Amino acid sequence: MPSRLHGVMTQVARWLAQGMALVLALSFATVATAAGPGPAAAMPSIAFHYGARPPVDALQAFDIAVVEPDSGFDPRQAATPATAWFAYVSVGEVLESRAYYKAIPQAWFIGRNDAWKAHVIDQAAEDWPAFYVDKVIAPLWERGYRGFFLDTLDSYQLAARTDTERARQEAGMVRVIRAIKARYPEARLVFNRGFEILPQVHGLAYAVAFESLFRGWDQGKGCYVEVPQADRDWLLAQARTIREQYRLPVISIDYCPPADRRCARETAQRIRALGITPYVADPALQTIGVGSVEVLPRRVLVVQGQPPGESIDNSEGVRFVSMPLNYLGYRVEFAGVGDPLPDLGPDRYAGVVTWFEGPVDEAAAGRLRQWLGKQMEKGIPVAFLNDFGLRMTGTLAHSLGLDLAKGRVGGPVQVVSKDPMMGFEAAVSPDRSRAVPVQAGAGSRPLLRLRSGTLTYDAAAITPWGGYAIRPxxxxxxxxxxxxxxxxxxxxAFLREALRLPAMPVPDVTTENGRRLLTIHIDGDGFASRAEMPGGGFSGEVLFREVFDRYRLPMTMSVIQAELSADGMYPKLSAELEPIARKIFAQPYVEVASHTFSHPFTWALTVPEGRQSAQAGKNHGHDHGAGKQATQAEEAYHLPVPGYTMDLNREIGGSIEYINRKLAPANKPVSLLLWSGDCQPPAQALKLAAQARVLNMNGGDTVITRSNPSWTAIAPLGINKPDGTFQVFAPNQNENVYTNLWHGPYYGFERVIETFELTDKPYRFKPVNIYYHSYSGTKVASLKALRKVYDYVLAQPLLPLHSSDYVRKVLDWQDMAVARELGDPGDGMQPGAWIVRGDGNLRNLRWTGAGMPELASARGVTGTSAAPGGGVYLHLDGGDVRFVMRDAPAVAASASTLQLAEANGIVRNWQRQGSVTRFAFGGYYKPFFRLAGAANCRVSVDGKPVQGVRERDTLRVDTAPLTDLNHASQAVEIRCAA
Structure with missing residues (x-):
């Protein structure tokens, strides 16, 4: 929480500030901007968030994030290598909710801070320093915190009335701080004020913060305030002393209404212009504020009229809305109109999209109207798709800034005007039965204006609050x-305009180092089937001989335990099938996966509620014969394993344990669980996979072909389910779809090539994914189709990776932070460099805005390449990226900078030091890297000189393949002559 005193200062300090206001302000500005090389200039960006669930995804954009340690957050679990997590700790006060409160002797309480309902602690108590280190700091250090924000350093002034009393309290506080550093010398301590004790402990401080340089919060009155000039000048005097005398960075925490991003941005810029590190947020520090960087919100909430109990997996929000938003860089979350709608903030949400089939019921309509109004008041854009969900009345139209059109529908509908974005995949076919009598009001742009009879209306428009496109x-x-x-x-185009989405570097999972990704995964179905061709054998044998070992591409293979194990469906075949699986899993290019124990077909029925619902439907309320019908129901939603009753633990953890124990090499356990059947696992199943420490994938329906060339047939990256779990979808669908559920034609899977091409141009929506079942090895036609697909992908510039590599990229994509540095005063306060951070698994950005990235000054960017649909891909070496966009001519002038033009492998830790560049490199299949700007360069790999091939004004270097890119790589060094 903010400091308990919010700017307490003595009358002497006020007199000093008033008497020297102009001199101090001018001299401080001179030091900050002219003399300026003090430590403050190098202060990392810092954020403060005291909410119950710190938004790790956004906070990782900052170098330091200070959080409330009682929030339940565990820094040891945060995959944020570029962000240090500091704990908020109160020194001068204690709340009764703190775990250590009851252990504090009552005699140590010497006052109260009524505004915050906290007890003031006697800093002079002899045992207080040891108590504080043992009970407050030590537990947090064990939890992984290595920095501490020391608050309430001036609370003693609420109880100390004389100079002698104040001196005793200050001496006690000095002992506390020294005790912390004595126990933990590496601890970084940020003081919140504590000006009086700085002469004694400044050498132990990492930085000093204060609050309300320009904008403050009056806790007693509950309102925002402008800081008086005298108070500001007093603080600037303190800041000057801290910078010049103690050589410490200075931080100012100011406060603006959480919905007023402009206030936060402008206040942060004013603070930064004085050479002080800013952070501006709400007074409770519950939202993502603006500091040295401003985080761009990457979440969009989709509100749907979903019937109670209906699976979200098949909803229009997942099927239609999610993919375009994913492509634009946005994570999609869902809410049903009948559910409690969340309180959103513009700090985290870029917009709201609704999809309704018609007006919602009367009970929900009032709540929805009120909720939408609140989001619009906060400045969160709203886009209505298909239906407003509310009956269009004059009141509603007025509230949306629309005009209620007058007239009657009659006769054919005519198109009065049409924006180029209308009629995208099919021509506009006017339908008067769906007419909504509204016209776009002032400040709006009609996208489709129609006329029928005497009624002229706008079926789609961009409005000041967002936009709408009504069915059909x-x-x-x-x-x-x-x-x-x-x-x-x-x-x-519609979502970009309606939601006011800015140009930003978009995290992209389709590509890496200039090459489209390739993954291969096989669902285990049919492993025990016999091949219907000369030579026979089980399908697993045929696939190994005719496909796997022929191409030796990295692939993910799964099996269904019940098809192989002695306690499954074919116990007499187990002795033949298990050795085949072991041989496949032993190959260095094969990643091991499970396809469950019994292959559930309908995952909703794997949990008791789903089974009870299905059973009630089958029995029609009658008890007679229930046992027999229950058995039939069991066999209807998983493979008919004798004597087996559905058990999620056995399906997931049990199948993984079996594969690890009986089939997988000791050093290569199961990496993935591939969902079966309808691929709609309930939350319990997703959580069990996480508990088994395996990733999971499958689901989604990317089946776009030339006979169905619609983006509606391209699935999103995955689905955020209402319970907070996330499921990663397979990039493409399997051969079942292309063979009409294996009814033929059996060569149908060759049409997946059409899918690969249509998801690459005009935009690259997906990587290439060869996804099929084991029974593809049973027929001559299906084998020929597989070979055709494999031969096709080998002719393309692809980067082969394992499916687990792709899943990690999608998970990283979910939580990546995209931010922009505040501009410098000399640049007219224009936004500065881009900051993009993640856990390092996703190493590709897509930029389609103006300009090009400047590579010479970039951090974490190794090169660029053209992106389908326009713009460029930025090649990354990890999860900490900083770059500046420049005009294309300026970037072209420095094109001689050494860069990575292309690589068939993974590049990590790219480091430039003068004329020497070093990085770690590795690839699974025929790895190589190609360098531009390397005309006068020599290359060595693992310390040995290598002779590259000069081609296309680049230098190509081929290396040996590796089997485990997460734990092995080759050290590359490039030395270039001046």
Whole structure:
């Protein structure tokens, strides 16, 4: 929480500030901007967040994040290598909610801070320093905190009335700070004020913070305040002393309303212009504020009219809305209109998208209208797709800034005007039965204006608060499930405009080092099936001989335990099948996965609630024959394993344990669980996979082909389920879809090549993913199709990786932070460098805005390459990236900078030191890297000189393949002549 005193100062200090205001302000500004090389200039960016669940994804954009340690956050679990986590600790006061409160002797309480309902502690108590280190600091150090924000350093002034009393309290506080550093010399301590004791302990401080340089919060009155000039000048005098005399960085924490991002941004810029590190947020520090960097929100909430109990997996928000938002760089979360709608903030949410099939019920309508109004008041854009969800009345139209159109529908509908983004995948086919009588109001731009009879109305528009596209002008859907679906509005353009999405570097999971990614994974179904071809054998044998070992590409292989194990469906075949699986898993290019124990078909039925629901439906309320029907129900939703009753633990943890014990090499345990059947696992299943320490994947329906060339047939990266779990979807669908559920044609899987091409141009939506079942090894036609697909991908510039590598990229994508540094005063306070951070698994950004990245000054960027659809890919070496965008001519002038033009492998830890560049490199399949700007360079790999090949104005170097890129790499060194 903020300091308990919020700017307490003595009358002497006030007189000094008033008497020297102009001199101090001018001299401090001179030191900050002209003399300026003090430590403050090098102060890392810092954020403060005291909420119950710190948003790790956004906070990792900062170098230091100070959090409330009682929030439950564990820094040891945070995969944020570029961010240090500091704990908020109160020195001068204690709240009764603290775990150590009851252990404090009552005699140590010498006063109260009524504004914060806290007890003031006697700093002069003899045993207080040891108590504080043992009970407060030590437990936090054990939890992984290595820095501490020491608050309430001036609370003693609430109880100490004389100079002697104040001196005793200050001496006690000095002892506390020295005790912390004596026990933990590496601890970094940030003081919140504590000006009176700095002469004695400044050498132990990492930085000094104060609050409210320009904007403050009056806790007693509950309002925001402008800081008086006299108070500001007094603080500037303190800051000057800290910088010049103690050579310490200075931080100012100011306060603005959480919805007023402009206030936060402008206040932070004013603070930074004085050479002070800023952080501006709400007074409770519950939101992501603006500091030296401003984090761009990467979340969008989709609100749907989803019936109670219906799976979210098949909803329009997942099927239609998510993929375009993912491509634009946004994580999608979901809420049902009947659920309690969350309180959003513009610090974390870039917008709201709704999808309704018609007006919601009356009970929900009032809540929805009120909730939408609040989001708009906060400045969060809202986009309505398909239906407003509310009956259009004059009151509603007025609240949305729309005009209620007058007139009657009659006769054919005519198109009065149409924006180029309308009629994207199918022509606009006016439908008067869906007319909503509204017109875009002032400040809006109609996208589709129609006229029928005497009614002229706008079916789609961009508005000051967002935008809308009403059916059938969002997605055209048919009456039957087999009818084609088509986007009428161009979804990327519409969502970008309606949600006011800024140009930003977009984390991208399709590409790395200039090459589109390739993954291969096989669901184990049919491993025990016999091949219907000369030579016979089990399908697993045929696939190994005819595909796996022929191409030796990195791949992920799974098996269904019940097909192989002695306690499964074919106990007599187990002795033949298990050795085949062991041989496949032993190959260095094979990653081991489980496809469960019994292959559930309908995952909703794997939990008791789902089974009870299905059983009630089958029995029609009758008890007679329930046992027999229950057995039939069991066999209906998983493979018919004799005597088996559904057990999620056995499906997931049990199958993984079996594979690790019986089939996998000792040094290569199961990495992935590949979902079976409908691929809609409940939360319990997702959590069990996490408990088994394996990743999981499958689901999604990317089946776009030339006969169905619609973006509606491209699935998103995965799905955030309402319970907080996340499921990663397979990049493409398997051969079942292309062979009509294995009814033929059996060569149908060769059409996946169409999918690969249509998800690459005009935009690259997906990596290449060869995904099929073991039974593809049973027929001549399916084998030929597989070979055709494999031969095709080998002719493309692809980077082969394992499926687990891809899953890690998607998980990293979910939580990556994209931020922008505040501009410098000399640049007119224009935004500065881009900051992008993650855990290092995703190493590709897509930029489609103006300019090009300047590589010579960049951190974490190794090179660039052209991106389909325009723009460039930025090649990354890890999860900590900083770069500046420059005009293309300026970047072209420095094009001689050594850079990575392309690599068939993974590059990490790219470091430039003068004329020497070093990095770690490794690839699974025919790895190489290609360097641009290397005309006068020599290359060595693992200390041995290598002779590269000069081609296309680049230097290509081939290396030996590796089997485990997470634990092995080759050291590359490049020395270039001046």
């Amino acid at each position: 002008y969002a997605v055209l859907t048919g009456i039957r499930s087999t009818d084609p679906e088509r986007w009428i509005v161009q979804p990327l």
